[in-house]
Amino acid sequence: MPSVLITGSGRGIGVELARQYAAADWTVYATLRNTDRAAALLAIQGDVKVLELDVADPESITTLAGRMAGTPIDLLINNAGIYGPRGLGLGGLSYGDWEQVLAVNTLGPVRMVEAFLEHLRAGEQKKIAAITSKMGSIAENTSGANYIYRSSKAALNATMKSVALDLKGEGFSVAIIHPGWVRTDMGGPNALIEPRQSVQGMRRVIEAATPATTGRFYNYDGTEIPW
Numbered sequence: 001m002p003s004v005l006i007t008g009s010g011r012g013i014g015v016e017l018a019r020q021y022a023a024a025d026w027t028v029y030a031t032l033r034n035t036d037r038a039a040a041l042l043a044i045q046g047d048v049k050v051l052e053l054d055v056a057d058p059e060s061i062t063t064l065a066g067r068m069a070g071t072p073i074d075l076l077i078n079n080a081g082i083y084g085p086r087g088l089g090l091g092g093l094s095y096g097d098w099e100q101v102l103a104v105n106t107l108g109p110v111r112m113v114e115a116f117l118e119h120l121r122a123g124e125q126k127k128i129a130a131i132t133s134k135m136g137s138i139a140e141n142t143s144g145a146n147y148i149y150r151s152s153k154a155a156l157n158a159t160m161k162s163v164a165l166d167l168k169g170e171g172f173s174v175a176i177i178h179p180g181w182v183r184t185d186m187g188g189p190n191a192l193i194e195p196r197q198s199v200q201g202m203r204r205v206i207e208a209a210t211p212a213t214t215g216r217f218y219n220y221d222g223t224e225i226p227w
């Protein structure tokens with residue numbers, strides 16, 4: 001059975017990713033910051049292993065990678081993300097919060113790729129998915145503001161594009177995916193789609209990913225988003 005390692009899988013899109021991959025008979029390494037909050041994961045039927053991981057903490061990443069040494073991973077999904085404070089404009093930006101958002105949304109995913117590269121090389125599928133946001137598209141930024149979140153996802157996109165190109169020769173596929181506007185704690189109650197629909201779409205995008213199409217920026221429905 002293939003295996004997937006998911007970050008931030010205790011709630012929102014992450015727990016739905018764990019649910020759907022488990023239902024499809026994958027081995028799911030479901031990671032979250034606080035394993036005391038794993039009730040939703042523990043309720044999932046299937047081969048789900050709950051593991052502690054804080055992607056903003058380099059030691060937490062290397063500890064988990066060490067614990068999992070020798071375990072092949074087919075697919076890494078960098079899902080964990082934070083928005084940071086909302087409504088801050090020029091003159092009122094919070095640089096401390098900005099650094100924290102970059103640590104989770106940008107540095108975390110790159111550290112994960114570095115730390116788990118050998119596990120992924122040992123896997124058959126050799127796939128990486130980054131859950132980004134359309135807010136990280138510079139081409140589609142027509143409304144300004146949101147400096148912190150936008151820059152963290154634009155930088156995530158830039159780094160994952162390099163990961164895609166650097167690992168293409170080894171047969172890796174990297175998919176950079178906007179999940180849609182999804183009803184979660186982050187997306188809020190007015191969001192357009194449920195996690196179920198978002199994850200169904202993203203799973204199709206990930207399944208279709210090949211080294212020939214690596215490093216593209218997709219919407220959850222498979223259409224491409226301009227950088």
Ligand SMILES: NC(=O)c1ccc[n+]([C@@H]2O[C@H](COP(=O)([O-])OP(=O)(O)OC[C@H]3O[C@@H](n4cnc5c(N)ncnc54)[C@H](OP(=O)(O)O)[C@@H]3O)[C@@H](O)[C@H]2O)c1
Pocket residue numbers: 007008009010011012013014032033034053054055056057078079080081082104131132133134178179180181182183184185186187188191
């Ligand atoms: N919802 C949307 O409309 C939307 C749109 C575009 C992009 N996205 C992206 O989709 C991804 C998932 O978002 P969501 O809507 O599911 O958000 P969410 O409901 O707020 O969940 C965020 C998840 O990230 C985890 N997380 C935060 N900081 C972490 C850290 N340092 N280490 C490990 N995990 C951490 C959270 O864990 P805790 O429970 O421990 O806090 C939680 O599981 C994010 O990357 C987000 O930017 C979402």
